[in-house]
Amino acid sequence: MKFSRQTTLRSRVTLTGVGVHSGAPVTLVLGPADTNSGFVFIRTGLDGPDREVRAAASAVTATAFATVLGDRDGAVVSTAEHVLAALRGMGIDNATIEVDGPEIPIMDGSAAPFVAAIDRAGIVQQSAPRRYIEVLKPVQVEFGQSFGELRPYAAGFRAEVEIDFAHPMIGRQAFNLDLDPDSFRRDIARARTFGCMKDVAKLWGAGYALGASFDNSVVFDDDRLLSTEGLRYADECARHKVLDVIGDLALAGLPLVGLYRSVRGGHKLNHAVLTALMADRHAWRVVEAELEPARRVRTAAEVVGGILGGGIVAPAFAPDVS
Template identity: 55%
Template sequence: MNAVRQKTLADSVTLSGVGVHSGALSQLSVSPAPSDTGIVFHRSDSKQSVRAGRSAVRGSDLATVLRDKNGPAVSTVEHLMASFAGLGIDNAHVEIDGPEVPILDGSADVFVSAFENVGLVETDRARRYLKVLKPIRIENGQSFGELLPYDAGLRIEVEIDFDHAAIGRQRYAATLSPDVFRRELAPARTFGFVADVERLWQAGYALGASLENTICLDGNGVLNETGLRFADEFVRHKALDAVGDLAIAGLPLMGRYRSYRGGHKLNFAVVDALLSDRSAYEIVEARVPARRPLHGLAGVAVATPAYAPDL
């Protein structure tokens, strides 16, 4: 762990674009929030508000959808949530005037750049972590996802296996830090197969997908003229999605996440299983030194009484 105090943005940022599934144009503004706020979404057009957390998840098939008591509030939050988690941002207000977070370039890169341009600030409260105490595993056919104890923060180990020459079997593993997220995961874009497009359109998905925001593959390879940003961009994007999906736990995880042939639904199922078993985790709080630490000074996590996230 490298964060002692909770963090938020130093100033507001505003971004706009189309939703990859709805095709609808929306604008979102991300603003600083006080300690212990968490990540709260506000729909300016429908007056809905929802705190990102386990109980707010309505769907997780092809994207993570959050809802309040009145129904669906905002969808495709995973890249934005990954940016918060990857940079260590604990608290923020997100105001959006449409049903879906803009896909932008298909990665988290634009979010990261915008947040780092305004800067981050520490609040006066210690950061809390959700520490995994015992293995939690979900299997679905050949796919599986599991959380294991790991005391050095959040470690991501993701493996994919596609019957496609451009992808094949790829694996990515790293212990998450702002620098690792910024360099290795944030630029990785979402991807899809031309053969699936008609089926997705009929189901109401991928209406905003294009070569500007999605790596498109046909039977021969990648259609995007710009090519790939990483030789293994596909698995890196799956790891990026996993970081965002795990952030739905409500607190930063201290554990090792492993998945094989996973996706949003499997990632959330693991989070749900963890939070359903009170013996599988505990809340630990970073010990804040009496004097404000120098930038980058590591904290020490100790078990202290604290609220359980969104039970």
């Protein structure tokens, strides 16, 4: 394994935007966290005390329109997947995510604004070795025509995603990615959420997507693209699904070493596959990287993102991470 220490943000950084479903203004603050903390959401702006929830598969309370995290008292924060994708994609291990509303701000519909915020904050290596969840055997889930699986893959984390929409501007697309900060920044971070105008209108009528607009979504009507910016990639829809995969699988609690493949997937399927993996205690183990001398990393672009190479992979402890 490439020698690697855990990382966190060097300083706090603030973003403002609106919630995609509520349309209400929201402020988000990304901040440093101690080693072995993972990603912790802190809901502020409540009548009572702040509420905290760790980004874990067991904290998911809904996956219908976005990934929603909560606890026994109910939901804490919605639409968590884009900021989680940015943190995991840029090689962050530990961070706090403070938000003063029920949703993460949608920003431009992609993870790029969160990557820019991480760049502003900077990244610092910590004293503890990075830990990973290594997939040891295949785990599969099927929902009708949707299929997802995690399987062993010694070279790090790889996503292979296929989508198939009955729309002439989308159709069948596929995108494969071996994850590291450079590939995430270049190939995935700018891919925006997407939808069809007729579906958006239905969501509006049901009280959802009140903050959705041409500024934060790729929108199609029956046979054409309505967004004035156009597409950022020819296969932007498939790339955004990869972004969602990275964010949803960040709920493993540690970086995954394995290959994730999905066909006609979404948040529900991503969560189901991750839950199936964690439920099978013979399908994974936690491993630690051997340490190299600590060094400070000034910008996200300098981070070495925990890719497996040669060397020894040492089991750290029994699989007890949710």
